[in-house]
Amino acid sequence: MTEQPRRTVATYETHRDAERAVDHLSDQGFPVVPVVPVERVAIIGQAVRLVEQVVGRTDHGPAALHGAASGALPGALIGRLFGLADWTAAGGSPPVRSMQPSRYDVEGDEAVADEAVRLLGGLHATGTGGRPART
Known part of the structure; x- marks a missing residue:
């Protein structure tokens, strides 16, 4: 087309x-x-534009528990790797991202x-x- x-x-x-x-x-x-x-x-x-709304602060313990509970072992391992890098970049605050x-x-x-x-x-x-x- x-x-x-x-x-x-x-x-x-x-x-x-x-x-x-x-x-x-x-x-x-x-x-x-x-x-x-x-x-x-x-x-x-x-x-x-990319808008990141900070919805709170999550410590590593609760975030890891949530990641392990939300998927299978490979998904949890990969998600945790990317999630840990994201927590570090966001200063420990989980953002909600949207394009506007x-x-x-x-x-x-x-x-x-x-x-x-x-x-x-x-x-x-x-x-x-x-x-x-x-x-």
Whole structure:
């Protein structure tokens, strides 16, 4: 499968708003050309950052007991090796990691991007949020 050149048609602060935009395009029968609807659209997370939330401090004893109880012997040994290195790097505090984009771009294939911008113009007027791309 070859990917077509794409262009940003709108930008949103939340993934939920970007999904609403794609749903709106689908509801409008996008694209007009006879292909499977919305397969010519993608949601792309931009400016991704790694966030580590420290949830507490764990000593080596309770952490080792938890690791041994949570898996089979090979899993516990490998997990403990990687886990021990992680505890050292985190200063003994177990973090919860997540990737968080700062914005979500809705992109459309170049051939249908202008139509997507036009259709999303009505969605922005209803106050859903987001910025349509300039054509």
